[in-house]
Amino acid sequence: MSPERDNLNENERELLGAQSADELVRDQRWLAGRLESADLPEGLEARVSGAIAGELARERRGAWARRLAVAGLAAAMLLLAATVWMVVHQPATPTDQPIATEPPKSVVVARRDDVDRLVNDYVQTIDQDVVAMSDELAVLQDEMSGGDAPWRDLLDVK
Amino acid sequence: MEPKELADLIARCKKGDQRAYDRLVALYSPRLYGYLLRLVGRPDDAEELLQEVYLRLVRGMERYRHDGQLTAYLFRIATNVVRDRYRRRKVRPRHVSESETGGEDDEGLGLGDQVSADDPGPDASLRHGERSSALGEALEKLPEEQRQVILLRHFSEMSFGDIADLLECPVGTVLARAHRGLKRLRELMGDEP
Numbered sequence: 001m002s003p004e005r006d007n008l009n010e011n012e013r014e015l016l017g018a019q020s021a022d023e024l025v026r027d028q029r030w031l032a033g034r035l036e037s038a039d040l041p042e043g044l045e046a047r048v049s050g051a052i053a054g055e056l057a058r059e060r061r062g063a064w065a066r067r068l069a070v071a072g073l074a075a076a077m078l079l080l081a082a083t084v085w086m087v088v089h090q091p092a093t094p095t096d097q098p099i100a101t102e103p104p105k106s107v108v109v110a111r112r113d114d115v116d117r118l119v120n121d122y123v124q125t126i127d128q129d130v131v132a133m134s135d136e137l138a139v140l141q142d143e144m145s146g147g148d149a150p151w152r153d154l155l156d157v158k
Numbered sequence: 159m160e161p162k163e164l165a166d167l168i169a170r171c172k173k174g175d176q177r178a179y180d181r182l183v184a185l186y187s188p189r190l191y192g193y194l195l196r197l198v199g200r201p202d203d204a205e206e207l208l209q210e211v212y213l214r215l216v217r218g219m220e221r222y223r224h225d226g227q228l229t230a231y232l233f234r235i236a237t238n239v240v241r242d243r244y245r246r247r248k249v250r251p252r253h254v255s256e257s258e259t260g261g262e263d264d265e266g267l268g269l270g271d272q273v274s275a276d277d278p279g280p281d282a283s284l285r286h287g288e289r290s291s292a293l294g295e296a297l298e299k300l301p302e303e304q305r306q307v308i309l310l311r312h313f314s315e316m317s318f319g320d321i322a323d324l325l326e327c328p329v330g331t332v333l334a335r336a337h338r339g340l341k342r343l344r345e346l347m348g349d350e351p
Binding site: 012028041 | 213351
């Protein structure tokens with residue numbers, strides 16, 4: 001230990017007491033002259049160096065594994081995001097279409113044809129009725145204009 | 159080493175430069191190994207712990223903000239590594255603690271809870287030449303808490319305040335441990351003033 005490190009600071013001297021502090025400093029110097037660093041056993045430095053090399057290699061492998069894991073996680077997140085985007089933005093399928101408010105055009109056409117036909121039939125029927133009624137009215141007018149019209153008997157209740 | 163040179167070295171370490179780490183190993187291992195060996199008392203354990211210190215340095219290098227205190231940072235790791243090891247194994251260094259010897263303060267850091275049944279014992283740890291020296295043996299006789307403070311102060315050159323932070327105890331306690339420990343060490347060495 002270097003001589004300057006042997007010394008105690010004021011707080012330490014106060015804690016220990018002046019006499020004990022002086023003794024401690026003296027005894028530290030005494031020990032410093034006798035206790036030396038141990039000689040390293042043969043090959044210890046090489047073994048330590050080998051252990052460090054192994055640890056460094058393990059750390060490098062760990063770093064690569066961490067990078068791969070991060071890259072894999074990022075890819076998975078991207079894939080998930082892309083899938084969500086596609087689901088949200090995909091065109092609507094037939095089952096997803098809103099309920100039609102109008103029938104298909106072919107149906108409309110078919111119904112219109114039917115309606116036209118019905119209307120025509122109805123009009124023709126009315127025309128025929130009108131013609132028939134006109135004929136009857138003409139017969140009635142002829143009979144009324146005659147002397148012995150049957151309608152007189154019907155009215156003559158008494 | 160110059161502060162700028164050390165900062166450059168750390169910047170290279172942050173980029174995963176193996177040679178920069180090798181340089182740190184060469185620079186700091188003697189002191190770290192000395193600390194660990196005298197703290198745990200077994201050369202094999204000290205070697206393992208030294209490797210663990212550097213592995214934790216590599217793992218934490220990305221978060222490390224250099225403020226010129228790499229030495230303190232390394233010794234902080236070393237102290238935590240020892241603490242973790244002996245907590246996990248439920249084994250403690252074979253040295254006695256202050257509380258076992260009736261020391262004045264027993265609130266300090268304990269490295270473990272009990273001695274393992276397969277503890278190799280004192281004989282197995284006498285392989286290292288220095289430890290068989292008188293000073294090594296005297297250090298082993300010190301209570302664990304005192305020895306840790308003395309070794310941290312000696313090898314790391316941390317301030318007593320930093321040591322107190324690391325060991326999570328008051329500065330006064332750390333100072334008292336250092337004072338009593340060194341005094342006891344001189345007595346054991348028969349070198350009293």
